[in-house]
Amino acid sequence: MDKGKISAQQFALIMYLYIIGTAALVQPHTLVSIAGQDAWFSVIIVGIIQLGLITLYMKLGFRYPQQTIIQYGRLLTGKWFGSAIAVVYMFYFLILTAYVLRNIGNFIGSVVLPQTPLVVNMAVILIPAIYGCFLGIEVIGRTGEILFPWAMSVFIITALLLIPKMHPGELFPMFPEGITPSIKAGYPLLGFPSLEIVICLMLIPFVQNQQKIKKYFYITSVGTLISGTLLSLITIMVLGVDLTARSPYAVYDVAREIRIERVLERAEVIVGIIWLITSFMKLLICLYVTVIVTVQCFNVISYKNLVIPFSFLLLPLSLWVLRNTAELEWSGIVYPMMAVFPGFVIPAVLLIVGNFRSRNKQGSEAQTQPPSQPQSEAHLQPQPQPE
Amino acid sequence: MGPDYIITAAIFVAVILNFIALRRQASKKDLWSSTTILLVGGFLYMLLITDIPLPSFVIVMGHIFGPLAKPVMNWVTEGRVVHG
Numbered sequence: 001m002d003k004g005k006i007s008a009q010q011f012a013l014i015m016y017l018y019i020i021g022t023a024a025l026v027q028p029h030t031l032v033s034i035a036g037q038d039a040w041f042s043v044i045i046v047g048i049i050q051l052g053l054i055t056l057y058m059k060l061g062f063r064y065p066q067q068t069i070i071q072y073g074r075l076l077t078g079k080w081f082g083s084a085i086a087v088v089y090m091f092y093f094l095i096l097t098a099y100v101l102r103n104i105g106n107f108i109g110s111v112v113l114p115q116t117p118l119v120v121n122m123a124v125i126l127i128p129a130i131y132g133c134f135l136g137i138e139v140i141g142r143t144g145e146i147l148f149p150w151a152m153s154v155f156i157i158t159a160l161l162l163i164p165k166m167h168p169g170e171l172f173p174m175f176p177e178g179i180t181p182s183i184k185a186g187y188p189l190l191g192f193p194s195l196e197i198v199i200c201l202m203l204i205p206f207v208q209n210q211q212k213i214k215k216y217f218y219i220t221s222v223g224t225l226i227s228g229t230l231l232s233l234i235t236i237m238v239l240g241v242d243l244t245a246r247s248p249y250a251v252y253d254v255a256r257e258i259r260i261e262r263v264l265e266r267a268e269v270i271v272g273i274i275w276l277i278t279s280f281m282k283l284l285i286c287l288y289v290t291v292i293v294t295v296q297c298f299n300v301i302s303y304k305n306l307v308i309p310f311s312f313l314l315l316p317l318s319l320w321v322l323r324n325t326a327e328l329e330w331s332g333i334v335y336p337m338m339a340v341f342p343g344f345v346i347p348a349v350l351l352i353v354g355n356f357r358s359r360n361k362q363g364s365e366a367q368t369q370p371p372s373q374p375q376s377e378a379h380l381q382p383q384p385q386p387e
Numbered sequence: 388m389g390p391d392y393i394i395t396a397a398i399f400v401a402v403i404l405n406f407i408a409l410r411r412q413a414s415k416k417d418l419w420s421s422t423t424i425l426l427v428g429g430f431l432y433m434l435l436i437t438d439i440p441l442p443s444f445v446i447v448m449g450h451i452f453g454p455l456a457k458p459v460m461n462w463v464t465e466g467r468v469v470h471g
Contacts, residue, residue: 034463034464095444098444117390119390119391119394120390123390123394184462184463185463187459187463188463294420294424298416298420299416300414300416300417300420301413301414301416301417302413302417305409305413305417305418305420305421306417306420306421306424308401308405308421309401309405309420309421309422309424309425309428310424312397312398312401312424312425312428312429312432313424313425313427313428313431314428315394315428315432316428316431316432316435317428317431319432319435320431320435320441320443320444321443321444321445322443322444322445323443323446327443327445327446330445330449330456330460331445331448333456333459333460333463334445334448334449334452334456335445335448337448337452337455337456337459338448338452
């Protein structure tokens with residue numbers, strides 16, 4: 001296992017880049033095509049659900065702060081069930097990484113380098129991700145720290161430059177059919193990226209000052225909520241409902257509208273850098289976690305031995321997850337259903353089992369008052385919470 | 388077509404190099420895990436480039452969650468504002 005450690009701030013930054021990730025690129029198109037001008041409200045609804053999910057993950061993660069979900073899954077449910085949970089997470093993160101890689105490949109292929117084969121686009125972005133993963137969590141944390149200010153500054157400058165192009169009238173009439181379309185539009189968003197935050201349960205053991213995680217993680221979540229809402233609002237106000245719904249990468253197309261006399265034109269590629277940064281960080285974290293889950297699943301000694309083999313699996317897997325863009329819409333429906341098991345059901349069940357077992361243990365201890373704690377059950381005791 | 392040959396060749400080279408590199412340095416578990424991952428990747432890639440009618444992951448998941456996914460799809464898309 002990787003012995004590296006990151007700080008709570010680094011954890012929060014990489015989680016921000018992870019949550020925004022590729023979702024911000026494809027989010028406005030999906031949301032607006034369902035909810036129209038009320039798409040921004042879907043982001044708020046999902047953001048509130050996301051805060052609830054984070055509370056669940058924090059409660060579970062802090063019961064066993066030095067272990068990953070794979071490790072305490074085995075402790076709580078036994079060897080066989082624990083191994084089944086490990087396999088579910090391994091496949092889930094593998095598929096997620098392949099999805100992210102495919103999204104990046106599609107994005108580069110359709111807007112930046114349309115003549116380049118998809119495999120080449122994906123391989124080019126995968127190579128630095130492999131290197132980052134090979135170097136470990138500390139390097140990933142520092143990469144997030146370096147890239148975050150760049151991404152944010154470009155985002156803020158873009159938003160400011162777009163102010164003259166914004167038409168607030170595009171947001172009206174608000175809620176012409178009630179809030180039902182907004183709730184419907186929130187459904188694809190739940191699977192991609194809200195339920196994916198379960199990845200934090202694999203990263204918490206790598207954080208040094210864990211008592212600060214909760215605060216920073218909630219700030220991150222609120223930050224992603226604000227960024228997502230702003231992105232939806234800006235996209236709708238600049239492009240309008242119809243164009244946003246028809247553009248697969250509306251956030252990128254918005255940047256085409258930046259025109260300051262003849263001094264600054266065609267700034268979209270510079271803006272595309274933000275989305276490449278966030279998508280790259282998401283790919284990097286997903287790849288790292290996939291490798292760590294596999295290491296813990298099969299008790300492999302060195303995670304570095306699996307990094308390069310995984311890259312050769314991810315390339316064909318990303319071609320296989322979606323054979324064509326027509327399947328993209330169907331994946332928006334199917335993917336949240338798949339993600340609900342590793343993203344909500346398993347953590348919730350583990351939390352209930354953990355509470356139940358510790359309560360049983362406390363009850364039996366109160367009744368029998370044993371002289372010393374049995375060695376075999378010592379591991380079931382939740383570790384002291386940092387707060 | 389060109390990248391397909393390059394990637395297929397790279398996978399084969401990777402399998403051999405991985406075996407040579409890890410045979411003495413790493414444990415057997417590491418060796419077999421990494422070789423299995425490489426071989427699965429290589430096999431999947433060859434299935435894809437030979438155009439074998441392999442259902443994609445989304446289609447497979449669609450079959451698994453089919454009874455649930457279709458009503459959800461209808462619910463989400465009914466009254467859709469724009470058909471993009």
